[in-house]
Amino acid sequence: MGGCWIGNVASVLCLARLAKRDPKLGGPYAYVRSGMGDYAGFIVAWTYWISCVAACAGISIAFVGYLGVIYPGLLESALSSYSIDGRYCLEFDTSKYSKCW
Known part of the structure; x- marks a missing residue:
């Protein structure tokens, strides 16, 4: 349970990098749609x-x-x-x- 924050920080940093690279509205949906269809x-x-x-x-x-x-x-x-x-x-x-x- 104490290590959950590591995964949370990693996912937040991943979303921050995606938002910087592709500043479209839509959050995770928009990033996955543009990358994977x-x-x-x-x-x-x-x-x-x-x-x-x-x-x-x-x-x-x-x-x-x-x-x-x-x-x-x-x-x-x-x-x-x-x-x-x-x-x-x-x-x-x-x-x-x-x-x-």
């Missing part, structure tokens, strides 16, 4: 989208777990977990740049 770009875009949705759900569940220490009744009700998850996703949905679904 449309199909690889499509796969990267869908994988990135799915990881964002999974992260949205994971962060919401973790938040309810941490909040359950302060308010023990939250852990007993699945509805509270869903309501907080929905609120979190709506914040992303109203954003100009990202969608949760």
Whole structure:
């Protein structure tokens, strides 16, 4: 677990170098599409989208777990977990740049 930052730093440096070399909008999708073609770009875009949705759900569940220490009744009700998850996703949905679904 302590070595995860090494991979993270390497990927950030890789994306920074790609952004400097090819300053198009689109992030990882645009870089993969220009380097490997449309199909690889499509796969990267869908994988990135799915990881964002999974992260949205994971962060919401973790938040309810941490909040359950302060308010023990939250852990007993699945509805509270869903309501907080929905609120979190709506914040992303109203954003100009990202969608949760």
